[in-house]
Amino acid sequence: MAFEAKTDKRVAALIAPGLEEVEALAVVDVLYRAGIPCDMIAVAEERTVVSSHEIVLTCAKTLAETDLDDYDLLFLPGGIPGAPNLKASRVVTEAVTERVRAGRPVAAICAAPSILAELGLLEGRRATSNPGFMHVLEEHGAITSQDSVVVDGAILTSRGMATAAELGIEIVRHYLGDAAAEAVAGAVVLQR
Numbered sequence: 001m002a003f004e005a006k007t008d009k010r011v012a013a014l015i016a017p018g019l020e021e022v023e024a025l026a027v028v029d030v031l032y033r034a035g036i037p038c039d040m041i042a043v044a045e046e047r048t049v050v051s052s053h054e055i056v057l058t059c060a061k062t063l064a065e066t067d068l069d070d071y072d073l074l075f076l077p078g079g080i081p082g083a084p085n086l087k088a089s090r091v092v093t094e095a096v097t098e099r100v101r102a103g104r105p106v107a108a109i110c111a112a113p114s115i116l117a118e119l120g121l122l123e124g125r126r127a128t129s130n131p132g133f134m135h136v137l138e139e140h141g142a143i144t145s146q147d148s149v150v151v152d153g154a155i156l157t158s159r160g161m162a163t164a165a166e167l168g169i170e171i172v173r174h175y176l177g178d179a180a181a182e183a184v185a186g187a188v189v190l191q192r
Helices: 021-034 082-087 090-101 113-118 131-139 161-176 178-187
Strands: 011-015 038-042 048-050 056-058 073-076 106-109 149-152 155-158
Touching: 011 021, 021 038, 021 056, 021 106, 021 161, 021 178, 073 090, 073 161, 082 090, 082 113, 090 106, 090 113, 106 113, 106 161, 113 131, 113 155, 149 161, 155 161, 161 178
Parallel strands: 011 038, 011 073, 073 106, 106 155
Antiparallel strands: 048 056, 149 155
């Protein structure tokens, strides 16, 4: 199926070495199906990035070749050591901090919501993460939830690989509304 943009908003999926590839690709796939432009941006020196399961992903460009201000939403996949590698990028942490403080959208899944927590961006906000990282959210003042996806204003968080499509659906809902979100959920046979 050929891509047909349904919005001029763009998403940057930040792909760091050691990411959990399904978390990234499921969200990218759902956005593609909905017509939301999404670029995979390598948070590395090369456009090819190796996941935590030794899957090689080829990104559209590197972070050094990218102006993150060109994107409406930044998406942080999880994985170990993917999430720590995202956190190690000053460009990523500064961009995420600036966006959250400005009320602009950021999405994070699995271990990646812990990055937001450690940056002080989830204090007093509802959020979720992989169970192994919930304590980090709690230690930094987040109001934690066991829900698959939690939307608190412009911050979208999710639990892990099995909830990645649901996170993608909520990003679709954010940009295109309920009807578009439910249409894509039905097309990918998402059971709720």
